[in-house]
Amino acid sequence: MMWALALWIFPLLCRFGLAVLPHKPENISCIFYYRCNLTCTWSPEKEANDTWYTVKRTYLYGSENDTCKSENRASCSFFYPNVTNPDICTIEVEAQNTDGIVKSSMTQWNLDNIVKTEPPEIYCVKPALGVKRMVQIKWRRPRLAPISSVLKYTLQFRTVNSAKWLEVNFTREDISIIQTYDLTGLQAFTEYVLTLRCAAEESRFWSEWSQEKTGTTEEQAPFGLDLWRVLRPAEVDGRRPVKLLWKEARGAPVLGKTLGYNIWYFPENSTNLTETMNTTNQQLQLYLGGETYWVSVISYNSVGKSPEATLRVPPIHEKSFRCIEGMQARPTQDQLVVEWQSSAAEVDTWMVEWFPDLDSEPSTFAWESVSQARNWTVQQDKLKPYLCYNISVYPILQDRVGEPYSIQAYVKEGVPSAGPVTKAENIDVKTVTITWKEIPKSQRNGFISNYTIFYQAEGGEEFSKTVNSSILRYDLEPLTRNTPYTVQIMASTSAGGANGTRINFKTLSISVTEIVLITSLVGGGLLILIILMVPYGLKKPNKLKHLCWPDVPNPAESSLAMWCGDDFKNKLNLNTEGNRILKPHYAPSDLTDKMVVNFGNFLEEVSTEEPLKYQKNIVGGEKNDYVTSPYMPSCPPVKSFQEPLVSAKILPIKPQSLCVGMPKGTCSEDKEQLLFSGHHFCDEGAPNPYLKNSVTMREFLTSEKLPDQTKREV
Numbered sequence: 001m002m003w004a005l006a007l008w009i010f011p012l013l014c015r016f017g018l019a020v021l022p023h024k025p026e027n028i029s030c031i032f033y034y035r036c037n038l039t040c041t042w043s044p045e046k047e048a049n050d051t052w053y054t055v056k057r058t059y060l061y062g063s064e065n066d067t068c069k070s071e072n073r074a075s076c077s078f079f080y081p082n083v084t085n086p087d088i089c090t091i092e093v094e095a096q097n098t099d100g101i102v103k104s105s106m107t108q109w110n111l112d113n114i115v116k117t118e119p120p121e122i123y124c125v126k127p128a129l130g131v132k133r134m135v136q137i138k139w140r141r142p143r144l145a146p147i148s149s150v151l152k153y154t155l156q157f158r159t160v161n162s163a164k165w166l167e168v169n170f171t172r173e174d175i176s177i178i179q180t181y182d183l184t185g186l187q188a189f190t191e192y193v194l195t196l197r198c199a200a201e202e203s204r205f206w207s208e209w210s211q212e213k214t215g216t217t218e219e220q221a222p223f224g225l226d227l228w229r230v231l232r233p234a235e236v237d238g239r240r241p242v243k244l245l246w247k248e249a250r251g252a253p254v255l256g257k258t259l260g261y262n263i264w265y266f267p268e269n270s271t272n273l274t275e276t277m278n279t280t281n282q283q284l285q286l287y288l289g290g291e292t293y294w295v296s297v298i299s300y301n302s303v304g305k306s307p308e309a310t311l312r313v314p315p316i317h318e319k320s321f322r323c324i325e326g327m328q329a330r331p332t333q334d335q336l337v338v339e340w341q342s343s344a345a346e347v348d349t350w351m352v353e354w355f356p357d358l359d360s361e362p363s364t365f366a367w368e369s370v371s372q373a374r375n376w377t378v379q380q381d382k383l384k385p386y387l388c389y390n391i392s393v394y395p396i397l398q399d400r401v402g403e404p405y406s407i408q409a410y411v412k413e414g415v416p417s418a419g420p421v422t423k424a425e426n427i428d429v430k431t432v433t434i435t436w437k438e439i440p441k442s443q444r445n446g447f448i449s450n451y452t453i454f455y456q457a458e459g460g461e462e463f464s465k466t467v468n469s470s471i472l473r474y475d476l477e478p479l480t481r482n483t484p485y486t487v488q489i490m491a492s493t494s495a496g497g498a499n500g501t502r503i504n505f506k507t508l509s510i511s512v513t514e515i516v517l518i519t520s521l522v523g524g525g526l527l528i529l530i531i532l533m534v535p536y537g538l539k540k541p542n543k544l545k546h547l548c549w550p551d552v553p554n555p556a557e558s559s560l561a562m563w564c565g566d567d568f569k570n571k572l573n574l575n576t577e578g579n580r581i582l583k584p585h586y587a588p589s590d591l592t593d594k595m596v597v598n599f600g601n602f603l604e605e606v607s608t609e610e611p612l613k614y615q616k617n618i619v620g621g622e623k624n625d626y627v628t629s630p631y632m633p634s635c636p637p638v639k640s641f642q643e644p645l646v647s648a649k650i651l652p653i654k655p656q657s658l659c660v661g662m663p664k665g666t667c668s669e670d671k672e673q674l675l676f677s678g679h680h681f682c683d684e685g686a687p688n689p690y691l692k693n694s695v696t697m698r699e700f701l702t703s704e705k706l707p708d709q710t711k712r713e714v
């Protein structure tokens with residue numbers, strides 16, 4: 001008995017467990033595509049395989065019924081003409097698979113509420129003649145829309161450059177095919193994109209959007225202009241260059257295609273001297289007189305003229321007011337913010353000018369007015385990185401423009417593109433002066449905060465010294481005698497440093513002072529020799545003369561009498577001031593003083609690098625190292641001899657660098673000091689007869705870079 005029961009229940013259980021009925025169709029939704037079909041959909045949309053749906057419908061208010069079948073698809077349609085409105089239908093969906101049938105609940109549909117029409121078709125968008133800021137839209141009423149119904153519309157529109165749609169709703173009762181709508185409140189001279197959809201007033205379904213159409217509003221007379229000027233100092237002929245600049249007022253919409261600008265200007269008190277000019281550019285170069293001028297600019301398009309922008313050009317010597325006390329620029333993420341402080345509460349308009357700081361004339365000059373703020377923000381993409389900008393802010397009080405406050409700023413700093421050009425000067429035994437040039441502005445890429453000098457003796461340790469950016473020379477010491485060194489200068493910005501090229505030099509093995517000491521000793525010896533010769537020379541001058549100057553036949557007739565002591569002193573002073581050197585000449589009181597030194601050839605030999613253009617034809621020529629002259633009590637000017645002497649012996653170099661002791665005196669250790677006393681003198685730069693004979697000196701001068709020494713002082 002139990003077994004029989006079990007045998008009977010088991011297949012039942014099995015069958016129960018395996019049987020999978022279809023889901024119950026839910027959320028039935030029907031759309032009546034006008035004059036086309038009635039399509040119903042339901043969920044679940046995805047059914048297991050092998051499900052058949054039967055949609056049972058009653059229509060003509062329940063008097064008729066039909067069905068529609070679909071397989072594995074949650075959608076089914078009834079077709080025109082078996083679907084017409086007005087009507088109320090009932091819809092019931094049956095889902096069936098091999099395991100059974102599941103019915104949905106009964107739903108009821110008023111076709112008027114679910115009718116969906118075709119979209120309307122816009123065929124024309126154009127500005128209405130004479131009406132500003134408006135376009136008129138024309139479209140066709142959809143063919144497939146209930147004739148009896150009032151249609152409601154939504155119009156969407158946006159300017160071509162914007163992504164944001166605006167919309168307006170309206171209805172149309174009339175059933176004429178061509179319908180129009182005037183869309184107002186637009187911007188002038190702007191292109192718009194429009195699209196339209198409609199629905200029967202009772203329906204909850206909108207048509208699709210129509211195809212987009214574009215149309216442009218009419219032009220309008222332009223808004224005002226912003227006007228600015230760049231003043232430059234008057235030229236020699238008294239004309240004053242004034243560059244006028246203008247542009248559409250900031251924030252003003254573009255209301256049309258600007259065809260040109262009219263400019264007129266006149267001196268303040270003579271309006272009958274008004275000049276007018278027309279241009280299509282946005283700038284104009286004027287040449288004005290020194291008095292106050294008024295300048296006006298308007299722009300015009302096909303519709304009309306803008307209001308005039310007026311500017312006062314101050315007279316040349318007007319003192320402008322100053323009211324900005326401080327200014328800072330700081331780069332933020334993607335912009336540069338410039339802020340300034342001013343105590344003048346009444347000033348609320350400012351003009352900001354900015355242009356790149358380059359060695360050449362700036363090519364881009366930009367300006368912008370700021371009002372009701374004491375800051376100005378510029379997007380970084382308007383400024384180039386690694387470029388220094390001069391930013392000036394002018395206060396503006398009514399028609400007066402005050403003194404600008406200027407700063408420099410980088411949007412972004414970088415490492416300099418090149419290091420400084422470096423030179424070693426005044427190379428001595430233990431010291432050297434390193435000089436360098438500022439990096440050209442175009443290569444700085446940032447504010448140079450400091451320079452670092454790296455120097456290193458051959459095979460030795462590297463040292464460095466950092467100096468601030470205002471310093472362009474530095475004395476290195478102590479160095480080692482007679483040693484090759486390398487030096488390199490690094491210029492740093494906040495972004496990093498860049499090294500200049502490495503230079504080499506070698507310290508001297510013997511210093512100038514040491515040489516001077518040696519020469520003085522040698523020279524002293526020679527002087528003593530001469531002094532010993534003096535008595536002999538006085539007794540038998542001809543003999544001495546013959547000895548020293550054999551080729552000049554009769555020096556006694558020369559005009560060396562001009563050489564008087566006072567005169568010499570004056571000339572020497574004059575020489576020092578005028579950076580020229582006259583060979584000393586004076587009335588000799590003893591033989592020592594009668595010497596005129598021919599040093600020209602020597603200097604020429606020494607200073608090959610120097611642009612020393614002194615003439616070498618010195619009295620007496622090469623051989624006349626010593627000139628003797630008979631004593632002359634007065635100084636009669638004898639031009640024939642004096643003039644060539646003076647002109648020939650002007651040496652256009654500074655009386656410095658060489659200092660040579662003469663007999664009886666010793667030259668001061670300070671080689672820059674000019675010595676002159678009594679019968680001995682020390683003329684820096686003036687040649688010394690003994691030098692020519694000094695082997696040491698000659699060697700030094702040619703091999704140890706005397707030119708460098710000279711150059712430093714020139």
Ligand SMILES: *[C@@H]1O[C@H](CO)[C@@H](O)[C@H](O)[C@H]1NC(C)=O
Nearest residue numbers: 025026027028042043044045
């Ligand atoms: C039917 O629609 C309702 C509301 O829209 C939703 O909550 C529900 O999940 C839907 N049912 C199915 C089976 O999709």
Ligand SMILES: *[C@@H]1O[C@H](CO)[C@@H](O)[C@H](O)[C@H]1NC(C)=O
Nearest residue numbers: 033034036037038039076077
């Ligand atoms: C019903 O009509 C609409 C509109 O014309 C159409 O898009 C859709 O394909 C039609 N449905 C069927 C099943 O034909």
Ligand SMILES: *[C@@H]1O[C@H](CO)[C@@H](O)[C@H](O)[C@H]1NC(C)=O
Nearest residue numbers: 046047048049050051071072
């Ligand atoms: C069920 O449908 C899937 C695709 O949806 C198909 O690959 C599969 O063959 C179908 N099975 C049957 C039994 O029809």
Ligand SMILES: *[C@@H]1O[C@H](CO)[C@@H](O)[C@H](O)[C@H]1NC(C)=O
Nearest residue numbers: 056057058062063064065066
């Ligand atoms: C559908 O109509 C037929 C006759 O056309 C009728 O016999 C049948 O009962 C109707 N069914 C329903 C559910 O109204």
Ligand SMILES: *[C@@H]1O[C@H](CO)[C@@H](O)[C@H](O)[C@H]1NC(C)=O
Nearest residue numbers: 065066078079080081082083
């Ligand atoms: C409309 O209904 C009739 C009668 O039920 C049927 O014969 C005809 O095929 C249907 N027409 C369409 C397009 O479904």
Ligand SMILES: *[C@@H]1O[C@H](CO)[C@@H](O)[C@H](O)[C@H]1NC(C)=O
Nearest residue numbers: 153154155166167168169170
């Ligand atoms: C226009 O109508 C739509 C649909 O009724 C509505 O969502 C929208 O807010 C309406 N727009 C305006 C501007 O009234």
Ligand SMILES: *[C@@H]1O[C@H](CO)[C@@H](O)[C@H](O)[C@H]1NC(C)=O
Nearest residue numbers: 267268269270290291292315
């Ligand atoms: C111009 O006219 C103004 C006002 O009449 C007067 O104050 C000013 O002195 C005049 N300037 C010259 C240069 O005549």
Ligand SMILES: *[C@@H]1O[C@H](CO)[C@@H](O)[C@H](O)[C@H]1NC(C)=O
Nearest residue numbers: 267269270271272273274275
């Ligand atoms: C402008 O007017 C002044 C007087 O108002 C007169 O002296 C001068 O000649 C006029 N200049 C011209 C160019 O008409």
Ligand SMILES: *[C@@H]1O[C@H](CO)[C@@H](O)[C@H](O)[C@H]1NC(C)=O
Nearest residue numbers: 261262263276277278279300
């Ligand atoms: C400039 O244009 C205006 C009209 O726009 C005209 O009246 C005037 O004569 C023109 N002036 C010159 C110098 O061309």
Ligand SMILES: *[C@@H]1O[C@H](CO)[C@@H](O)[C@H](O)[C@H]1NC(C)=O
Nearest residue numbers: 337339372373374375376377
């Ligand atoms: C600039 O000034 C305005 C007005 O004073 C203020 O509202 C704004 O925050 C300032 N902007 C910046 C970046 O400081």
Ligand SMILES: *[C@@H]1O[C@H](CO)[C@@H](O)[C@H](O)[C@H]1NC(C)=O
Nearest residue numbers: 449450466492493494495496
């Ligand atoms: C040199 O300038 C750089 C960059 O601004 C800075 O980091 C460094 O500390 C400065 N060095 C000295 C010694 O001031």
Ligand SMILES: *[C@@H]1O[C@H](CO)[C@@H](O)[C@H](O)[C@H]1NC(C)=O
Nearest residue numbers: 454462488490496497498499
């Ligand atoms: C410049 O050269 C010195 C050594 O001469 C080195 O220490 C330094 O790092 C270099 N700087 C740069 C930026 O390369």
